[in-house]
C-alpha cells in the first residue's frame with residue numbers, strides 16, 4: 001500500500017466538509033462488516049446478540065442501529081390500573097401506541113369533573129349549615145348558634161377533605177408506564193450500569209401507608225428498562241457487572257417475554273406490591289470485553305447462544321484505500337456529531353490516518369478503537385477553535401497528540417525525566433549483567449496506544465551454598481515474572497552456558513519498575529542479563545531489547561513494539577533488538593524515523609551476538625556454544641540484518 005502522503009493526493013475532496021456522511025446509523029459503523037451482517041440478521045429475526053470486543057470499537061453503535069431493522073411490529077403503550085379488590089396487585093393493560101396518553105387524559109378529565117362536583121357539594125353542605133345556623137339564630141334570637149354552625153361547618157369540611165372517598169377520583173387515574181407515539185421507531189434502551197430497580201422495574205416506598213394519606217400502589221409502580229425496551233432493543237454493556245440475581249431475572253424476562261414489577265427493596269412498602277405480568281418482548285444486546293464472558297451467567301449465555309448470535313468485533317481493519325477512505329468518513333462523522341469543531345483539511349486527515357496505523361500496533365492495519373481516535377479528532381478541533389481557525393490542519397493534530405497523551409504516557413515521560421537526572425540507566429559503554437529492557441505501561445488498562453518505557457534489568461549470579469539448591473531471587477514489582485522467566489529458560493541456559501543453573505543463586509532486579517508495567521516480554525532481557533553475569537561478558541548499554549523467550553531459545557513476538565522502540569529512541573539508545581516476527585509491526589512517526597538501528601532476531605544466540613561486547617570471554621563463550629548447538633538450531637548469522645526503518 002502506498003504511503004498516506006501519496007494516497008491523500010488522490011482524494012477528490014479538499015477537506016472533510018466535502019465528505020458525504022451516511023444518513024442511517026448502520027452505515028456509519030466502520031470496519032465491522034461481519035458484525036454488522038450478524039446484527040442485521042439478528043434484528044430481522046429478533047434474536048439476541050452478545051458483542052464481545054475492545055472498548056470503543058462500535059458495539060453500542062451496532063446495537064443502536066438494530067432498531068432500523070427490527071420487524072415492523074406495532075408498538076404498545078402499557079398502563080397500570082388500580083385493583084379495587086386488592087390494592088397491592090395493580091392491573092396492567094397494553095394499548096396501541098399513542099392510545100395510552102388518550103386514556104389517561106380521559107381519566108384525568110373524569111377525575112377533575114368528579115372533584116369539581118364533590119367540591120361543589122361540600123360547599124353546598126357548608127353553606128346550608130351556616131344558613132340554617134343564621135335562620136335558627138334569628139328565630140331564637142341567640143347569635144351564639146351562628147358560631148356553633150360555623151364550627152360545625154368547619155368540622156364537616158375537614159372530615160370530608162381527609163375522607164379517603166374524597167380522594168378516590170385521583171386514586172382511580174391509571175398510570176402510564178410505557179408510552180409511544182404511533183410513528184416512533186422501536187425503542188433502544190441502554191441499561192448499562194443500571195441497578196436492578198432500573199432494569200426490572202420497581203415500586204416506590206410509601207411513607208404514609210394509612211389514614212387516607214397513602215399513595216395508591218399502582219401510582220408508585222415504575223417501569224424497568226426491560227419494559228421500556230418492549231418490542232425494541234435492550235442494550236447492556238459490561239454485562240458481567242450486572243449482579244447474578246439480576247441476570248437470572250433478566251433470563252426469566254427473556255423466556256417469558258413478560259415480567260411483573262414488585263418493589264426491589266425488601267424493607268420498603270413497595271415490596272408488598274406485585275403487578276400483573278407486564279410485557280417485555282425485547283431483543284437483548286449484551287456487550288463487554290473478552291474478560292466479560294466469565295462474568296455472564298452461564299444460563300443467560302446459553303440462552304443467547306441458543307436463540308441468537310455471539311460476535312467478536314474487530315479491533316483493526318486492513319490498511320487499504322477503501323478503509324483509509326472510511327477513516328476520512330469517520331472524521332467527517334465525528335465533526336458533524338460534535339457540532340462545534342471545524343472540518344479537517346488534507347494535512348490533518350493524513351495525520352489522523354497515520355495515527356490510526358500506529359495505534360493498530362501492526363503493520364498493514366488501521367485501528368478500529370475509534371472512540372479514542374475520536375478523542376484525538378475532538379482535541380485537534382478544540383485547538384483549532386482556540387486558535388480561531390476555521391479548518392483543522394496537521395499542526396493542530398500534532399499538538400493534539402501531545403495534549404491528549406494518556407496518563408500512562410505522562411507517567412512515562414516524567415519517569416524518563418527522573419531517570420535521566422538520576423541516570424538509572426546508561427545509554428553508552430558496557431556493563432556485565434545489566435540490560436536495557438523495554439516494557440509497556442498500561443497494557444491492561446484497555447488503552448489502544450501503549451506507552452513504552454526503558455526498564456533496566458540487573459542480574460547477579462553467585463554459586464549457591466549447597467550444590468543443586470540454588471534459588472532465584474527477584475525484586476521489584478515484576479519478581480514473579482522474572483522467576484518464571486528464569487525457570488522457563490533454564491533449558492536454554494543449560495545449553496548455552498554449560499552451567500547447572502540449580503547450582504547458582506540468581507538475583508534479578510528490575511530497576512525502578514512501576515505499577516502497571518507489563519513484563520511478560522522481559523524474558524529475553526532477563527536471560528541476556530543472567531548469561532552475561534554467569535559468563536562475565538559485558539553488555540552493550542547503547543542497546544535495548546524486547547522479546548519473549550521460548551524454552552527452546554526462540555525469540556517470540558511481544559506486544560507494543562512501536563511504543564517500546566519509541567521509548568528506546570527517546571532514551572537516546574542507538575540499537576534495539578526486536579523479535580523478527582514483530583519487525584513489520586513497527587510504525588514510527590516521522591519524528592522518530594531513522595533515529596535507531598532496529599535489529600530483528602530469531603533466537604537468543606542472535607540476541608547475544610548483538611548484545612555481548614567483544615572480549616576474550618565472549619570469543620570463548622561463542623566457540624563453546626557453537627559446538628553445543630546443532631547446525632539446524634543455530635540461525636544467528638541469517639538473523640542479523642540491522643537495517644534502519646524508514
Ligand SMILES: Nc1ncnc2c1ncn2[C@@H]1O[C@H](COP(=O)(O)OP(=O)(O)OP(=O)(O)O)[C@@H](O)[C@H]1O
Nearest residue numbers: 028029030055056057058059060061237370371374
Ligand atoms: N466502528 C465504529 N465506526 C464509527 N464510529 C465508531 C466506531 N467505533 C467507535 N466509534 C465512535 O466511538 C464512539 C463510541 O463507540 P461505541 O459506544 O459504539 O463503542 P463500544 O464498542 O460500545 O464501547 P464500550 O464497550 O466501551 O461502550 C461512537 O459514538 C463513535 O463516535
